[in-house]
Amino acid sequence: MKKLGLASALLLAMTGAQAYQVEVQGQSEYIDNTVNSKNFTGAVQGTYYFKNVDSSKGPLAEAAFLNQASNASLAYNYGEYDVNGIADQNTHTIGAKAEAYVPTKYVPVYASASYSNTIIDNKDHKADDHGDRFSVELGAVVAPNFLVALGYTSAPNQVAYDAFGILANGVAQAAQEQQTIGKDQDAITARTKYVGAIDGTNMAIGFETNALFAEKNAYGLKTDLYINPALSVGASYAQANGAVNNKEAWGVNANYFITPAVAVGVDYVNVNATNNAKTDTQTVGVNAKFRF
Template sequence: MKKIGLATAVLLAMTGAHAYQVELQGQSEYLNSQGYKDAYTGDGQGTFYFKDVDASKGPLAEAAFLNKASNVQLGYHFDRQKKFDNSSAKKTQSYGAKAEGYYETSYIPVPVYGSVSYNHTDVTTNTKDHGDRYALEVGALPTNNFLVAVGYTNVTNAYSLDNFKAFNNGVLTARNEADTANARYKTDAVTARAKYVGNIDNTNMAVGFEVDSIFVHGSAAYGLATDLYLTPQLSVGANYADTSAFKSGADHIWGGNINYFITPAISVGATYTKTNAENYSTSAKSTAQDAQTIGLNTRIRF
């Protein structure tokens, strides 16, 4: 009976069941960073949804958001890089947990949203360091498939990565955001975010936008991502991030991605990001790095 159950689960994943409750994702990025070699990342993320997610309508990549699917997530991030002269190597590991909820009540005319997360990061170079990070977000959906949210995050130090941002936006964006959040060695920051996904009339295409920002004591970082869903299975996207933090490792970040669902339950994708640090002063540029990444990812749902 156990073998029959396992075979059934595999068959559903391969043939494409239109509802799922668990999503497992993995990705890796090759990092080409000025002054470093042998740099790469690895990420894993698992999500459990409290109710079945209907993936039969709209872009498959956004099925959970379109369903307003409350969930819990666990994430892991790893990256490693070594200087060309072998004088030092840096290894980073980050562990995270997150819960998201969508609620509808008779007291509020629109659905409300809330999330809470915790991340712990360990960094090893010639010495060891670590950082914790807490975040809280509240928001609402004033219209269908449109979310606005504000939040608070406490960032112990610049090593304190947001594990889920590293997975969803890449390691360069996550590092830049952590630097900004800890600008001038402060630990408290305010966040704001908006997200929309909508169909294009008279087609089976859709478009998605997401804007996020973080503000801390006169410094800020901004991010914009947009995706065009050519079909429910296939999407192409672009993203851009900028910062006013005087000590961040990059001036701006831009990139692109492509994602394809082989079946409604299995997808593969590729990403590219590049940072530019040319606008920093001589003293700051000694620590700022021009860098680029190429990444591959996959996911399975059941």
């Protein structure tokens, strides 16, 4: 009976559950530099929501945001990066994060805290590296489905990636941001997020902006068109004035929920180096999500 119950629960999750409390996602990116096309990353993240998330309210990809679902997450990222004359290294980044939405009589208040730890295993006779990164945010849902948040990030070691940023925005933007904050160690962050229905259609639109202010600054913009609750296409742009070589990146992506519990996606990012042709970069990524 226990086996039958487990099989039934799994079948329900695979074929169309409208509520979930756990999400597991995986991602891998192939990195093509001008002088090396053998680089790649792999990442996994698990998120637990403290209450069931109703995925019937709008775009499936934004169910947790639309529900203002408080949660806790763990993430791990692995990368192999080898560019002749610049770096030959394996990178491990682990992270923990918590997000909370607290209702008030005025507006829902948002708060988050995260920690990431990066270990770089250098293969080219350089010393190995090890860095920590701490971040906190405080904000509010100032209008329906419109979040505004300010934060503070500290990265005492210059090589400290955001484990969750890699999964959310890709390794290219995460590297830009890491190089920018590495110039100062401390930074102020700001971001906004909005998801809204397009009147008279089954479609929706989403926008995200983010900024990081340190000795140098970094900016990002992402937009997604939800053609229906299951299918979306999007575009992104990022600029990092503090990045050593790759200051601008643009990308496109597509994501599809095969069922309300299972999703797959692809993305492409192009980064043009400003002063070192070796680091001209293109990335192609694939990802998958499973909810139950």
